[in-house]
Amino acid sequence: MIAYIRGVLSSIEEGSIIIDVHGVGYELHCPNPFVFQSSINEEIQIHTYHHVREDAQILYGFKNKDEKYLFTKLISVSGIGPKGALAILGSVDIDGFVSAIEREDDKFLTSFPGVGKKTARQIILDLKGKLNTVLSLTPNEGIFQLEEEEEMRMVNEATEALKALGYSDKEIKSILPQLNQEKNKSVDELIRTALALLMKK
Incomplete structure (x- = not known):
């Protein structure tokens, strides 16, 4: 498993970034590639998740360990694949998302693309009580204002x-x-x- 990649950020695409590691370009699919805009042509380290399917091997990149951890937990939920998890991470505050799960706020969860009421309930069922003890939340411990x-x-x-x-x-x-x-x-x-x-x- 590839835990992280360190190299030069050579380009930013619509849904991914390219990291040059000694002349080899690694494409990393990211929740929001443009958060790395300020690091273009600079050496950076990206936390990665190596997703292996029968027909493809895909690298996903994250700005920190919390984002990566939440991604791995989301794709473990029935009804959420890597693309759906990226869509959620691309527009969510991690503290707020965890708080929404803890208070069983399915209305908030269904505001994300591809998340219906059934999937929202599955997220709550699978992840409630399992995130705030691992993620590096703020001192409010996920209290979502x-x-x-x-x-x-x-x-x-x-x-x-x-x-x-x-x-x-x-x-x-x-x-x-x-x-x-x-x-x-x-x-x-x-x-x-x-x-x-x-x-x-």
């Missing part, structure tokens, strides 16, 4: 509006890190900020 949940909801609404305006998933993902840093803004304000950021691309 309501204002953080509201901010995430508004960012999701803003991204949906951008899609309706014709922007691609790649373009939207490239500005998500900046949008997630915006606090106490309305959906309209987030959309205006997003449009300004996209104009600079």
Whole structure:
């Protein structure tokens, strides 16, 4: 099993990054490749999960051990594959996600693409009580503040509006890190900020 890869970040693709290790390019599929934008052409270490299927071997890359651990637990849940786990990780605060599981908030869990009510209940059944003792959570131990949940909801609404305006998933993902840093803004304000950021691309 490949635990991590250290090399030069040579490029960022729509759903993956390429790490050059002594002339060999490793493609790592990531929840949000653009979080590594500031490290382009620099040496970095990426935590990896080596997923082996009958027809393919795929490397998944993560910015820290917590993200990798949550990925491995998500793909152990019936109904969630690697693509679904990446989609969740690409738009979630880990503390908040764990807290949603602990309080059995299936409404929050079903807000993620591909997660229906049945899968949400399966996530709760399989993972409740098994994450907060392992993950490096904040001192609040996963207490998810309501204002953080509201901010995430508004960012999701803003991204949906951008899609309706014709922007691609790649373009939207490239500005998500900046949008997630915006606090106490309305959906309209987030959309205006997003449009300004996209104009600079």
